Amino acid sequence: MNGLTDSFPTSRSRIPLWLRLIGYELRKSLRGPVVPALCAAFLLLNVFVMLTANAFPLRGEIKMLSGIAEKYGIRTEEPGYTQLQADYRSGMEHLNEIAVEKEGVTYEHAADFWAAQSGKAAGSTASDPTDSTDALPPDPSTVPPSHPSVLSNPTTVLPDSNPQNNGFGVPYTEEELDEFYLTAVMEWYAVTPDTEAFYRNLDVQNYAEFQIGKFGLSGSAADVIREQYAKLDERTEEIVSSGDHGALFFPGPMYKMHSLLFKTMLGFLIFESLLLTVLVTGTIAKYEFEQRTAAVVYATRRGRRTAADKLLASLSASFLLTAGLCAVTLLIFFGIYDYGGLWNAPISSYFNMELDFPYLTWTPLTVRTYLLSALVLIAVVQLIFAALSFVLSGFLKNSYYVFAGFALCYGLFVMLPSIVPRDASFWIYSMFTPFYLILNPHGLFMGAGTLLYEGKEWITLSVWSGMIGFAVLLGLKRFGRQNL
Amino acid sequence: MLNVHQVSKNFGSFQALRSIDLEFANGVYGLLAPNGAGKTTLIKMLATLLFPSEGEITYNGENITAMDARYRNLLGYLPQQFGYYKNDSPQKYLTYIAALKGMSQAEASPRIAELLKLVALEDVAGKKMKKFSGGMIQRVGIAQAMLNDPKILILDEPTAGLDPKERVRFRNLLTSLARDRIVILSTHIVSDVEPIAGEVIMIKDQRILYKDTVDHLCRRIEGRVFETYVEHDEAETFRSRYLSLSEKQESSRLKIRFLHEGEAMPGWTPVMPNLEDLFIYTYRDGQEQEDKEPAK
Structure with a gap:
C-alpha cells in the first residue's frame, strides 16, 4: 500500500503504477474524435493565418533580409556592417553605371530607382530622381519612422521574373533588376537613420502622461505608471548603450513581423491551447461522473x-497539447518566414518598431529568447488554467459546466480593471492575472501602454501558481471527504 | 468483522438512515427493502462513497474511513447503476480496474481470464462493451467486484438483467464465496435472497426493522398466511378485506394467498409463510419512497 510509489516489479511491466494510471486518464480524454479533430482544425486555421498574412507575399524579401543579416551580422558597430555599407556603395555605383548607360540618369538611392520604375510601369512620369526629397534619409526624431527604401514604398512594383515582360518599359535584364533589388534591400540597413538620436530624444515621460490621460488615471495608479515609465527611461539608456537599438531587424513598418509572430500567431496558439486545456481537464475531471x-x-x-x-x-x-500545437505551428511558420540571420536580433531594435513607440524590453531579449520566454510563459499559463479548471470541476456537475465556469472566470478577471477605481494602484495590479497577460503576447516582457510593470509576467505567474496550487490542495482534500 | 455503530446519514434536512446498528461476520447477508428505503445509502457508506453523518463503521475494530486504502483493498463493490467505458473491451476494462485495485499485471492477467470464464464472457473478452446486452454488462460488473478476491463483497442489485440460468449460477457462486468472506447482497427481489442469505436485514422508515435468518423472519407471520379459492366477482371484495400476497388462476376460480391476523374462516388453508409474504406484509402501507439523496 504505497500510494503513488506503488509499482509493478514484474517482467511484463516496469512502468510505475501511478504512471500507468495517469496514462489511463490521458487515454480517457484523448480517445474519441473531439481532441484530434480540434487539433487538426486549429493547425489548419494557423496555416491559413500564415498564408493570408500581409507579409506572406513579401516572404522572398524577408528571406533576402534574413540572408543579409546572416552575411553581414546584425550589429552596426561590428565590422560586418562596414562591409555591408561598402557593398551597398559598390552596388549603387554599379546601378548608376547601368542607369546612365540605359536611361542617362543617376539615382541617389536604390529606392529612387524603384520608385521611378514603378512610376513608369504605372504610366506616370517619374519625378527627377536626383530632386526627390523623399529619397533623403528621415529625420530620426520623426515618429513614426520612414525610410526611402523600396521596402517601405507600397507602390513599388517588384521585378517580374521574365525580363522581356518586366513591365518597366526599360531595357534592364532580369539579372540587373535582381541586383538592384538586393541593393535596395541593403539600403535599408546601410543608410540607417540616426537611431541613437531617436532613442535619446524619445520622450518617455510624455508618453506616460499620454497613457495616464488616455485611461483617465489619477492618484496612486498614475504614480505607478509614472514610476514605471521613469524606469523605462533608464532602460532606454541601457538599450542605447548596449547597441541593441541599432541592430538590424526586419523593417517593422513594412513587415510587422513582431506582430505577426508574437501577436497574431502566439495569440491564436494561446487561445487554441486554452480551449484544449479546459476541454481536456473538464473531460478528465468529470469523466467518472x-x-x-x-x-x-x-x-x-x-x-x-x-x-x-x-x-x-x-x-x-x-x-503536451500546448507544446505540440506550438511546435507544429511554429515549425511551419519558420518554414515560410526565414528568420535565419535574425534569431539573435534584439527585440528592442529601432528597425522592429511598428507604430509610434519602439518595443523596449525590460531585459535584453533577442527573437530567440523572447520566443522561448513567451512559450514558457504560455505553457505555465496553460498549466494554471488546467489547475483552475480542475478546481472548478470539484464544484460543478459536468464538463460543460466546467467550460462555462471557466469562461465566466475569464470574463470576470478581464473585466476587473474596468470596475476597479482608476485612482488606486490596485487598478494596475488588477491586470496581474494570467487572463490579462495573454491578451497581449506581443507586449510581454516590455514597457508599453499601461501594463508595463517590470517583471509583471513572473510576478503574476508566481502568485497565481501559488494560489492555484493551494486551491488544488484544498480541492483534493475536499474531494477526499466528499459524499459521492 | 464489519460493524455499523449508531450510524445516521442526513442529506440536508432529510434523514436517509437513523441510528443503524449492524454486525457482519463471514456469510451472505440479504439487505431487503423497497427502492428508496435507504439500502443504497447504507451500501454506499459501506463502500466509503458516503460518510456517516453520525456514528462510525469499523472493520475488526478500526474505523474504515481511517483505514482508507487498506479497507478498500478488502472491498469488492458492484454499484446499483454499474457504469462502464463502452468503448473498452471487458479485458481492457478489467485491466484498468485491476490497476486501480493495486494489482500487478502479473497478478491481474490470470485473474481476469479466470473471472471472464466464470461469468461466461471469455469469448467476447476483446469485444467492445457497447454492443453488450444488459446481462453481459452486469456480468462484467460482477467480475470487476471480484477481481481483488475481496474479503467484503458488496453487491447492489446484482441480478438485474441476468436471465434465470445466470441468476442461479450467480447465487451458487455467492454461496461458495461466502465461506470465508462477508457478502452483502442488496436487493428488492426476494427470490434472490431467500435461498442463499444466512441473514436478512430489512429496513423500514430509515431504520433496521429486522436482522435475522430467513426461518426466524418467516415465523413472525406464522399462522397468519392462508390460501383459499374465490370467485372472480368476489375477488375485489376479498382483496379489500385481506392483504393479498399472491394470486393464481385455477379453473374458473382464483387461488389467493393472503394474510389475515384474526381467526381462520372455513375453507381457508393455513400455509407456511415465506420471505416474500413477510416482505409484502412489512411494506404493505408503504408507497415506494422517492430517493431523497441529493442528485450528483
Whole structure:
C-alpha cells in the first residue's frame, strides 16, 4: 500500500503504477474524435493565418533580409556592417553605371530607382530622381519612422521574373533588376537613420502622461505608471548603450513581423491551447461522473487518490497539447518566414518598431529568447488554467459546466480593471492575472501602454501558481471527504 | 468483522438512515427493502462513497474511513447503476480496474481470464462493451467486484438483467464465496435472497426493522398466511378485506394467498409463510419512497 510509489516489479511491466494510471486518464480524454479533430482544425486555421498574412507575399524579401543579416551580422558597430555599407556603395555605383548607360540618369538611392520604375510601369512620369526629397534619409526624431527604401514604398512594383515582360518599359535584364533589388534591400540597413538620436530624444515621460490621460488615471495608479515609465527611461539608456537599438531587424513598418509572430500567431496558439486545456481537464475531471463509473472507481484501493492522477493527467495533457500545437505551428511558420540571420536580433531594435513607440524590453531579449520566454510563459499559463479548471470541476456537475465556469472566470478577471477605481494602484495590479497577460503576447516582457510593470509576467505567474496550487490542495482534500 | 455503530446519514434536512446498528461476520447477508428505503445509502457508506453523518463503521475494530486504502483493498463493490467505458473491451476494462485495485499485471492477467470464464464472457473478452446486452454488462460488473478476491463483497442489485440460468449460477457462486468472506447482497427481489442469505436485514422508515435468518423472519407471520379459492366477482371484495400476497388462476376460480391476523374462516388453508409474504406484509402501507439523496 504505497500510494503513488506503488509499482509493478514484474517482467511484463516496469512502468510505475501511478504512471500507468495517469496514462489511463490521458487515454480517457484523448480517445474519441473531439481532441484530434480540434487539433487538426486549429493547425489548419494557423496555416491559413500564415498564408493570408500581409507579409506572406513579401516572404522572398524577408528571406533576402534574413540572408543579409546572416552575411553581414546584425550589429552596426561590428565590422560586418562596414562591409555591408561598402557593398551597398559598390552596388549603387554599379546601378548608376547601368542607369546612365540605359536611361542617362543617376539615382541617389536604390529606392529612387524603384520608385521611378514603378512610376513608369504605372504610366506616370517619374519625378527627377536626383530632386526627390523623399529619397533623403528621415529625420530620426520623426515618429513614426520612414525610410526611402523600396521596402517601405507600397507602390513599388517588384521585378517580374521574365525580363522581356518586366513591365518597366526599360531595357534592364532580369539579372540587373535582381541586383538592384538586393541593393535596395541593403539600403535599408546601410543608410540607417540616426537611431541613437531617436532613442535619446524619445520622450518617455510624455508618453506616460499620454497613457495616464488616455485611461483617465489619477492618484496612486498614475504614480505607478509614472514610476514605471521613469524606469523605462533608464532602460532606454541601457538599450542605447548596449547597441541593441541599432541592430538590424526586419523593417517593422513594412513587415510587422513582431506582430505577426508574437501577436497574431502566439495569440491564436494561446487561445487554441486554452480551449484544449479546459476541454481536456473538464473531460478528465468529470469523466467518472459522466460515464457513471464513479462508484466503481472511487471504491477501489486507489479510491479518491484517483483525483490526483486526474490532476496530473490534466496538467500533462495540457502541456503536451500546448507544446505540440506550438511546435507544429511554429515549425511551419519558420518554414515560410526565414528568420535565419535574425534569431539573435534584439527585440528592442529601432528597425522592429511598428507604430509610434519602439518595443523596449525590460531585459535584453533577442527573437530567440523572447520566443522561448513567451512559450514558457504560455505553457505555465496553460498549466494554471488546467489547475483552475480542475478546481472548478470539484464544484460543478459536468464538463460543460466546467467550460462555462471557466469562461465566466475569464470574463470576470478581464473585466476587473474596468470596475476597479482608476485612482488606486490596485487598478494596475488588477491586470496581474494570467487572463490579462495573454491578451497581449506581443507586449510581454516590455514597457508599453499601461501594463508595463517590470517583471509583471513572473510576478503574476508566481502568485497565481501559488494560489492555484493551494486551491488544488484544498480541492483534493475536499474531494477526499466528499459524499459521492 | 464489519460493524455499523449508531450510524445516521442526513442529506440536508432529510434523514436517509437513523441510528443503524449492524454486525457482519463471514456469510451472505440479504439487505431487503423497497427502492428508496435507504439500502443504497447504507451500501454506499459501506463502500466509503458516503460518510456517516453520525456514528462510525469499523472493520475488526478500526474505523474504515481511517483505514482508507487498506479497507478498500478488502472491498469488492458492484454499484446499483454499474457504469462502464463502452468503448473498452471487458479485458481492457478489467485491466484498468485491476490497476486501480493495486494489482500487478502479473497478478491481474490470470485473474481476469479466470473471472471472464466464470461469468461466461471469455469469448467476447476483446469485444467492445457497447454492443453488450444488459446481462453481459452486469456480468462484467460482477467480475470487476471480484477481481481483488475481496474479503467484503458488496453487491447492489446484482441480478438485474441476468436471465434465470445466470441468476442461479450467480447465487451458487455467492454461496461458495461466502465461506470465508462477508457478502452483502442488496436487493428488492426476494427470490434472490431467500435461498442463499444466512441473514436478512430489512429496513423500514430509515431504520433496521429486522436482522435475522430467513426461518426466524418467516415465523413472525406464522399462522397468519392462508390460501383459499374465490370467485372472480368476489375477488375485489376479498382483496379489500385481506392483504393479498399472491394470486393464481385455477379453473374458473382464483387461488389467493393472503394474510389475515384474526381467526381462520372455513375453507381457508393455513400455509407456511415465506420471505416474500413477510416482505409484502412489512411494506404493505408503504408507497415506494422517492430517493431523497441529493442528485450528483
